Amino acid sequence: MISSHSRAAFRWFPQRVPVQFATRFPAYQRAGKNYLQLPVVNSAASCLKCRMPFSNLGLSLKVLEGVRAAGYTDPTPIQLRAIPIIMSGRDLIGSAQTGTGKTAAFALPIMSRLGQRGSLRALVLEPTRELAAQVETAIHDYGRFTNLRTTVLYGGTGYGRQDQALRQGTDILVATPGRLLDQMQRGMVRLNQIEILVLDEADRMLDMGFLPDVRRIVERCPRTRQTMLFSATIPPEIEQLGQWALRNPETVQIGQRRSPAETVTHALYPVASDQKQALLEELLKRTDFDQVLIFCRTKHGADRVARKLHQQGHAVVVLHSNRTQREREQALNGFRNGRYEVMVATDIAARGIDVEQISHVINFDVPHHPEDYVHRIGRTGRAQSVGDAFTIMTGEDVQEIAAIERFIGQKIPRVKLEGFAYEYTRLLDSAPQPAFGARRPHGRRSFGYGRKRR
Ligand code: AMP
16 A cells, blocks of 8 residues: 655654654644644743643633634644733734744734724734635634624725725724725725734735835824734844834744744655656655645646646646636635645635645645745644645756755755656656655555545
């Protein structure tokens, strides 16, 4: 029986084994999501701190009820450290890897501080529509026992519903910068009573050229406010933004600034350029995945890959910015509810994807920016679940891979697929073959060729 290749990576990199094995107890996997028992935190001291439950963090009772209803028993490390700071009213810079529970880390104390329904007092800026929609859903969930109102604003869709929601009044606004500025110009939103401002995924705002818009928005908020800035990485521009927009902030850094989710195992698959698609198909055949997210650099590339996978009989859906908002939502919902087993996406579209079952991320194209590698693989291994990140690499990607390895501070193992009819490329000389047949490190059951179980 053929099973996951990532096991091979374990063999060659035994220093990763203890942490990974510790996180791969089936009982702690997706369904359980129990942080308390996950020995992922770095030291015994921090592990003990993790045993402090949500009720000791100063959150309001209504919000605590929401947390319980969401099924969270114990705070994640960023929640544990950020919530008391936010509750005390201080500014905060949160540098945490993706999938760490960052949304609840700011949403829970914001709702607790706002307390009762009133005027628009909290603003959360997000770089993409997907992320904005996801954060709004999370806030709704956590706040279901409060009477606070949350509205989401993003572009690519009509004004009707958004205008209606704004007219009805809102306490918390989650928005992408462009549409928020539009709505401000149309006189639908005024920020003069904002008490709490969150700049989420700030490094992404930078990448997408949104910082000038963000600055214009910040300038329209009152000076006396609480400001939080979250960013997976803190490049100099974000550091400057922090110095300008925040006052005497506390910094919370979870894990290494640049480290990708620690629950993810990485592997590189070198191959000749014209065999990329064939290798991808072979990888899918041999991998026991729950759901897999495949990244391409271009929209056309994503369409092409998806078309071919569809021809191979995969239930596949595409997500990129040429699609309408409605199509994107349908694609995400279909992926979330398991109708599709494979999603092919470009970087921007994939920013807000939070699907628990994603067991594998495959980079069909190596990302241009090392930060994107971290964001991409942050789509798997979310909330301390486990996942594998495979990257297909050709001779043209050598420099980008070196940059990624420098950025994440680790060498990614090269892996060769046993029995695959490789065309020769020099890259293959240094890639060992995985040893199939050993026990899967995930503790997931292997179903032959690993097609989606239904
Ligand atoms: P985020 O980093 O905010 O995108 O969160 C990643 C995932 O972690 C989401 O699916 C959340 O529902 C989940 N999550 C957040 N906080 C907790 C917690 N304390 N316990 C279990 N799951 C959590």
